[in-house]
Amino acid sequence: MADTTTKHPKGLYYLFFSEMWERFGFYLMLAIFFLYMIDAQNGGLGVSKEEASDIFGTFIALVYLTPFVGGLLADRVLGYRLSISLGGILMAVGYIGLAIPGETIMIASLGLIIIGNGFFKPNISTLLGNLYSKPEFEAQKDTGYNIFYMGINVGAFIAPFIASYLRNNYGWGFAFAAAGVGMLLGVIIFWMGNKHYKDADVRKAVAANDMPLSRIFSIVILPAAIAGVLGWVLIPGNIFGSDSTDAFIIGAVPIIIFYVSLWVKASAEDKRPIAALLSIFAVVVVFWAIFKQNGTALTTWAEYYTDREMAAPLAGPAGAIGMVQNLDLSESTVPAYDNMFRAQTDAAGKVITKEGIAPYYNNLPESEWPQEGSSLSLISTELFQSINPFFVILLTPLVVWFFTFLRRRGKEPSTPAKIMWGLVITAMSTLVMVGAVFAGMNGAEKSSAMWLVGSYAVITIGELFLSPMGLSLVSKLSPPRLTALMMGGWFLATSIGNKLSGVLAGMWDQYDHKAWFFVVNCIGSLLAALVILSMLKWLRQIVLEHTGKS
Template identity: 75%
Template sequence: MAITQSPQGTDTAPGTKTSKHPKGLYYLFFSEMWERFGFYLMLAIFFLYMIDAQNGGLALPKSEASDIFGTFIALVYLTPFIGGLLADRKMGYRKAISMGGLLMALGYCGLALPGNLALFGSLGLIIVGNGFFKPNISTLLGNLYSEPQYADQKDSGYNIFYMGINVGAFAAPFIASYMRNNYGWGYAFAAAGIGMFIGVLIFWMGNKHYKHVDVLKPVQANDMSINRILAIVILPALLAGIAAWFFIPGNVFGSDSTDAFLFGSLPIVFFYVSLWAKASKEDKSPIAAMLAIFAVVVIFWAIFKQNGTALTTWAQYYTDRSLPESLEKPAQALGMVQYVDNTTRTVEAYDQNFRTTTDASGKVVTKEGVDPYLNNLPKEEWPAAGEEQPLISPELFQSVNPFFVVLLTPVVVAFFAFLRRKKAEPSTPAKIGLGLLITAASTLIMVGAVFAADNGMDKSSAWWLVGTYAVITVGELCLSPMGLSLVSKLSPPRLTALMMGGWFLSTSIGNKLSGVLASLWDKYDDKQYFFMVNCAGALLAALAIFAMLKWLRTIIQTHTGKQ
């Protein structure tokens, strides 16, 4: 048989399988890497920027800053619903990705400007931009693997793509810390914007490798028009959110913004259910399978996204972050050092939620009037009067998870490839269930940390957090890229980006619920029960997946010929 040049530029016989990946994967890999670099750089310092009152920050109260942060991180995963829809029906994937990347880049740079208008306008640009970028780059990747010669490589392709996400996420907190400590907040946000511009440029450079799979799907007779979706989904979502914010007495889910978000999400959830209800006989089963997966993985994101709340609280107050003297200067040069002292400050306010006090400048101090890090440290280990103790900045623990993703992705990919050769590879939904079991195990490591720290009376070793992140990373690698792969496998072609938006909707709801769970931190006098509740949630979600496993495998095998 003659060998012909494939559309991706690789020498592959048409219709034959290959162990290679399409060339477009690598351009999408680096585009996503730079996009995630900008996003996680911004996230690493955004909360700190909002509460900073001494170095040019916004000097917002912590409660207000937390509410803004939680709402933002939820909304950036909600807008992929409309971004995926418009790409599917009107724009195409490349145009949507390009526009989304440019909007995000402008948003990051805009955060360097003063004033509330710049703040909320920039956040709006990032939220909308992510809606166009995030679901469509994942869909475009899936389209590259829709050709028969690459079909068997789809799961590993998504794993490689996912590693690109985490290369950017790993580097971001270090660059963020260095830029803001040495040059200021504005330069740090500008660095995020520059990273996003680089990502868009790389995406354009790879255009020829994926333009052939950027094809608008024909709309079928029973598909809703965009105008109808706007009228019966988006508008009701906005009205439900506004009504929940202003007219529901009390706080059903803990805050006005949480009520508004969750009630506003209901019309979108109903829309996805209606897709299943009105689907053809051929499409009904795969849509049902995806909706079931979406519902279950909400629990994973509700636990996983506590890395920015509960686990960061543990890192800040209960983890030994002391730095050897020999490493102080290199760490300082990299912007990794935070200093504490035992200077007594005048107490002006008392925060019952955090059991701490704030001084006139807004700095959190303990009841004894010193930095809260010293609160559970024996006084003989406090720095001497007039001296400062160098500590590892708590936000740098955010790099541990992406570090392990980069380190362990080749291991996980190789492990499943080995099982594939032995014809023992788990099905995609089984991998998701396995990921939830591993997530449950990670929460038990934090139960061990609570015991080691005598329920917060002492400092625990940083290795407890490192171990927790290592284990949950394995769970993440079994779940998150597999979910993206599953959506790509099962979605009706004309609905692929829209269903990818559904995956990110589940992420969005999970993100918001993570804040609800984390807000209960101070309700638990014994912190082991906080983590045990998370463990129970992950186990229940895993049981739900395994209970549906036979049904899910049958659907996948029917519609793809594989499990």
Template identity: 65%
Template structure:
């Protein structure tokens, strides 16, 4: 018996399942580079470029596997079973990262990548399906925005858990907490199964659909072979073995999507072309946005004034949410002027007798007396700024679009995406300003520059990311909805890898303003392209969305 309600009863279960899954995932991302580069408290002691390359490759494969996971769910497993399998694999992977062994480390990353492939596209598709009932269809965009807010509640709270656990116990405890969060999400999803059982319908194979076995043989097998071949090519073409392998492995998959477009009938070809065009420009957004875990983490760690205001110092210390640094010499890892680890001939970090690196670019008037300590915000807490803005701004954005809808002035979904790219481009100029104000890192910048950057790009994100998921659900031919959702995540994957490539170049820019200007040009160019396509995209949108 149907009840009159604004949103389906399935929404809170999917909301909470995704919230706890993202709690684990973003906890990992918030401390990933810090853990890889740490030399003092049990981290891996890698250089920043290597850490950025691993980070970019990991988050790339995390979003590449949904292509496969969406396909298997569409044809074989169904969405609910795929989500549960994926959640369990990710939970095991998160906990595995607590083991300080390189083989276990990479195996755990692989489990997370595979698990996310089963979980991520299918919970998004299931959400879209429950909104396909006539009474909810008009609120699909709002539903995705609410769902996206759930993602960011998990992303917001996780960094406080990470700071508390790594300060009070160690890195391993933080990784175990991520796994517990993931398993909690699986339990909540399982409890709510009855509310989305009707939406968990596998699509029948139709004439012209490629059999799953054929997709494996002509897409994934070539991708694996080509990727492995690129890995073992002597030297590097694109900077590292992992980058070579990833880029070449993507080629057969990209060709597969092109073949889907070419073979589609007239009815499906135009909406598919529109989707693929939006996928292409969204790559640039993710290439810049995902630098929050690399370049912006570096900026927060070494270039930002992280000193805690006296009024909250004592409570924060009691909650283990602070790092304490003492202004006196000690045996520490040596850093150069660019805050890169200095290594000996064997590649091991050099130890020197000096003050903590935080004081290297501290303004003289803020320097504590010799022997005194100051309390600093943990670097990963800056990763909670973006989800905080998502949580606070989402209701305002939803309200804005609701008011515009009442006046029949709501922008189309493609227009929202175009506006999101343009707004995001402006965020990089905030960091250009930060570089000039702090004399290119000679002194520390105010944290408000980073907060402002995150605030602006969050508005762009809210216009683009949930709208992208919604657009796939609206325009995709019904039998390949999950597959096209996988295409959206493939675009995200490529952008994520590019973010890692861009971040590896951080140390090659003497003037960090130029680094951020490159990001501005990338986003500005992508915005220009989509605005040029906007009339065509809106025409297709009106033709296929009712």
């Protein structure tokens, strides 16, 4: 028999590299998408931060909403391998489409990415879980998901460097196209490993009490689409902040009702595990609402409030690998030098952030203004989004070792307890940013980049406690015929959290003191942790009943 403490199925490594390249494409696109939207000087869309946050939040919400449908179709009709292949190809075409100018092609490309992710994301995670269904691998499932999660972050770490190099040297379009090339590599690697997981690609038999696929589309998907359209078109005003937010939240209601109905109609055997999963889904929404602000609120902090100036001796080699963003102040189109940098104020004397040719200089003291006619080398903003995946790669072996160390002594926390601690640690990361606000005198001065590094380091630990454990828990507790569908439920929770992240980030300018923005996030994460704590004994019992271990 295989050594249950060290062996993993061979298919893990092909799925690792497939997911690595898929995430490379996805996070390359995300690294520059918000910056592309707010860029008004170098070919971007030039929209406001509030509008960009809303678009960004809506996109990443829909990206994680479609796994509901993709998981359902894989479970009942397509199987996992065909779904993963179809999703990868659609996403590749979508990324390449973003490189083509034009609003219509952009919207169509985003749609392809959203649909493609729905087929790819839940089913590759489910296929991985199926590889660990054999008794000799079962004990290694949590570790396998940790390794898989590290693959995600290898791709996510590399992506911003490639994005920075291409957009700084060739333009936004080349960067978006590179995401498509990465996705195609992921699909090819997935096909190469086909023989190692073809036996795990088994569609589950439909039980007598399962709802037919046609009925699910008629009472869930169609109502969700209709509700979303009505939320966008017919509701007067913006109940939840914007038309897109209204449409998303109202459109998600039929899907949420469907998941509740699964619990209501479940057999006595399935009712408790489904209830446990739905409870976890509801709580982890808060984590994603905070975590996904890395592409909006934390990117805003990096762009405008963080000292990104690079020393001259370092700028040359750094520029060669795309780390440097040059602000050229010698162009004839630059307005009068003094007017360009002096802070503008409104009638009440409040400083107005200037969104002109060089908004980076708004909170620099006059003694640090650059020479007229010169250029300045700055670390490209998107590179800060490599910090989180870097820490995932660095810390994943340590977290795995830590849990293994505790397991050997009989002290390893249960999977639900790991999720609870992940929320507590996430709350601590927001307090690091409170420190950054005070260090920068609430944005009056630039703050050290180490504040962002510290915040990302802490939230990464929280992520490693929560996200792979959530995927593992879904695989452990889901009724076999509903595994991909329940994985879609996990991504539905992620989707709602992602949309809320855009809503929260859109409120950035409403906080006169930015510390309160991060304090609100902290309180939300701690409250979510308390909810898990109140359910911990019940959750542990359910996990024990279905796996033999808590």
